[in-house]
Amino acid sequence: MPQPSLSTDGLTIRFGGHVAVNQVSCAFHPGETTVIVGPNGAGKTTFFNLISGQLTASAGTVHKGDTDITRLSPSARARLGLGRAFQLTNLFPQLSVLENIRLAVQARAGAGWGLFRPAVALTDLTDRAEKFLHAAQLGAKAHMPAAALPHGDQRKLEVALLMAMEPDIYMFDEPTAGMSLDHAPDVLDLIAAIKSDPSKTVLLVEHKMDVVRALADRIIVLHNGELLADGAPEEVMRSQIVRDVYLGTATEETA
Amino acid sequence: MKDTFGALAIKTTMLVIAALLLFAPFLFQDVRALEVAARICIFIVLVASYDLLIGYTGIVSFAHTMFFGFGAYGTAIALKQMGPGWDAVAFGTGAGVLLSLVVAAAIGLISLRVKAIFFAMITLATASVVLVLASQLSQITGGEDGITYRVPELFKPTTKLLVDENGQVLRWFGVKLNGKLAAYYFVFLTSMVLFFLMLRITASPLGTVLKAIRENEARAEAVGYRVVAYRTFVFCLSAVVASLAGSVYAVWLKYTGPETTLSFSIMIDILLMVVIGGMGTMWGAVVGAVLMVMAQYYLRDLMGAAAEAMAGIPLLPEFLDPDRWLFWLGIIFILLVYFFPKGIVGTLMTKGARR
Numbered sequence: 001m002p003q004p005s006l007s008t009d010g011l012t013i014r015f016g017g018h019v020a021v022n023q024v025s026c027a028f029h030p031g032e033t034t035v036i037v038g039p040n041g042a043g044k045t046t047f048f049n050l051i052s053g054q055l056t057a058s059a060g061t062v063h064k065g066d067t068d069i070t071r072l073s074p075s076a077r078a079r080l081g082l083g084r085a086f087q088l089t090n091l092f093p094q095l096s097v098l099e100n101i102r103l104a105v106q107a108r109a110g111a112g113w114g115l116f117r118p119a120v121a122l123t124d125l126t127d128r129a130e131k132f133l134h135a136a137q138l139g140a141k142a143h144m145p146a147a148a149l150p151h152g153d154q155r156k157l158e159v160a161l162l163m164a165m166e167p168d169i170y171m172f173d174e175p176t177a178g179m180s181l182d183h184a185p186d187v188l189d190l191i192a193a194i195k196s197d198p199s200k201t202v203l204l205v206e207h208k209m210d211v212v213r214a215l216a217d218r219i220i221v222l223h224n225g226e227l228l229a230d231g232a233p234e235e236v237m238r239s240q241i242v243r244d245v246y247l248g249t250a251t252e253e254t255a
Numbered sequence: 256m257k258d259t260f261g262a263l264a265i266k267t268t269m270l271v272i273a274a275l276l277l278f279a280p281f282l283f284q285d286v287r288a289l290e291v292a293a294r295i296c297i298f299i300v301l302v303a304s305y306d307l308l309i310g311y312t313g314i315v316s317f318a319h320t321m322f323f324g325f326g327a328y329g330t331a332i333a334l335k336q337m338g339p340g341w342d343a344v345a346f347g348t349g350a351g352v353l354l355s356l357v358v359a360a361a362i363g364l365i366s367l368r369v370k371a372i373f374f375a376m377i378t379l380a381t382a383s384v385v386l387v388l389a390s391q392l393s394q395i396t397g398g399e400d401g402i403t404y405r406v407p408e409l410f411k412p413t414t415k416l417l418v419d420e421n422g423q424v425l426r427w428f429g430v431k432l433n434g435k436l437a438a439y440y441f442v443f444l445t446s447m448v449l450f451f452l453m454l455r456i457t458a459s460p461l462g463t464v465l466k467a468i469r470e471n472e473a474r475a476e477a478v479g480y481r482v483v484a485y486r487t488f489v490f491c492l493s494a495v496v497a498s499l500a501g502s503v504y505a506v507w508l509k510y511t512g513p514e515t516t517l518s519f520s521i522m523i524d525i526l527l528m529v530v531i532g533g534m535g536t537m538w539g540a541v542v543g544a545v546l547m548v549m550a551q552y553y554l555r556d557l558m559g560a561a562a563e564a565m566a567g568i569p570l571l572p573e574f575l576d577p578d579r580w581l582f583w584l585g586i587i588f589i590l591l592v593y594f595f596p597k598g599i600v601g602t603l604m605t606k607g608a609r610r
Binding site: 052053054073074075076078079084086091092093094095099102103104106107108111112113114115116117118119120122125161165 | 459471473482
């Protein structure tokens with residue numbers, strides 16, 4: 001096995017008496033797409049928040065490569081190449097679609113401190129922003145405020161923001177949530193394109209089984225904050241314990 | 256993109272205001288009008304620098320007049336102690352900027368991590384302390400009376416910029432080319448340079464980051480921007496600009512006291528100007544400053560004239576008595592907020608965009 005690009009060791013977070021993520025140790029590798037599944041409240045999004053830095057662990061560590069990032073701020077993690085898209089659309093609502101994407105491009109280029117040249121005159125940044133704009137099929141809506149987009153396009157913009165960060169590790173939290181059936185494939189195509197690059201690590205929280213089947217190289221199952229299963233998709237989907245979780249029988253045993 | 260009606264109206268207004276301010280000494284040949292024009296120039300800079308904070312980045316501070324005061328007092332004290340030379344102006348301005356920078360950085364690093372309301376309270380507390388200090392340390396600051404001082408030779412009304420063959424001061428279009436004129440253009444030019452500098456910054460990549468922080472702080476952080484660093488930087492930047500505006504004002508007025516620079520009534524004026532003009536627009540600072548300063552100087556005159564015209568009609572002259580000018584200013588403000596919820600410039604821009 002090559003060196004993992006991202007790993008957690010005994011990762012735990014407590015909110016008062018409630019343990020939302022409990023002793024999760026897991027390693028992720030370049031070229032691998034891992035889908036995280038589990039019932040509502042299993043701690044999937046909390047697990048993501050611990051990795052990308054929105055929450056800080058009560059115990060355990062997160063490493064990106066050899067670097068311990070457990071205590072770093074979200075922006076420091078982002079600058080190290082850890083990119084995250086959010087489950088609830090999380091954009092810059094009054095800024096235009098192009099400005100939204102350009103913000104991510106310019107963060108990646110370290111150009112945020114540019115003071116005197118007009119942003120629109122930095123054509124290399126704008127060109128790169130437009131590349132991601134067209135990849136997300138939002139070209140016609142470049143100058144609309146993000147808040148004015150229909151929900152499906154906001155989801156696409158959410159993914160485009162993550163792509164424009166050009167991270168090593170992509171984290172998608174239910175990228176197709178609330179999208180109509182005719183729009184979801186656009187987003188899945190974007191993810192498939194990232195997946196085809198062997199240097200990128202992809203983490204994906206997803207409920208829809210067809211999406212899981214289409215994209216997963218590996219599935220991990222979280223339940224009540226604990227890592228319940230980890231393995232190849234067919235293997236995990238066949239296992240009795242996972243069926244029990246989804247049918248609800250395991251809940252009584254562990255609760 | 257083609258200009259909309261609203262954007263066109265704003266552009267025209269800006270050109271008209273710029274032209275009026277540029278030719279103010281020639282167009283309005285009385286002392287009070289020039290006083291108003293200079294005050295407008297300085298408040299445009301002061302309000303625009305506050306707009307960088309509240310409108311672009313979403314930081315609420317009540318310490319803006321404090322930084323304005325640092326600049327004004329720095330220059331005033333230097334001119335008083337060192338005599339009316341350019342070295343005193345430079346030293347005092349530099350000291351004001353340095354003090355503003357240090358205080359702003361300290362407040363920023365200590366408290367920009369906390370919630371907005373706590374930050375606002377901390378700025379309020381700091382500004383109150385400085386106001387009390389300014390009135391207590393009377394041997395340096397002149398206390399409540401303030402400081403009167405002389406300014407460099409060039410800006411004295413008796414200075415002749417150009418003379419005719421008889422040694423009399425030359426007149427252009429009836430305006431004496433004297434030190435007063437030089438002082439006005441000093442105010443006008445520095446204000447314009449500072450304003451366009453800020454305008455440039457709002458259009459830069461940094462300006463986009465500031466707006467992103469206002470719109471969605473958590474996402475700005477997640478994309479990779481150090482939000483606290485950017486906030487501290489913009490707080491320092493606006494403090495420095497306010498301080499410079501204060502220094503210019505001190506040179507223009509030849510007097511600096513708590514009422515002209517530090518008082519909370521000026522802080523409230525700045526807030527009103529930003530809101531009337533439109534937050535996060537920069538041009539709103541121009542509109543807000545022009546309207547407010549004009550109202551402060553001329554509303555009473557206008558009402559006096561109106562009250563006289565209505566003489567004989569029962570009750571109306573009472574309402575229009577010049578002493579009630581604040582009441583009418585309040586009504587005008589309420590109407591403006593009602594009809595222009597995003598400020599005059601902000602509302603015109605969105606109106607234009609919808610067409």
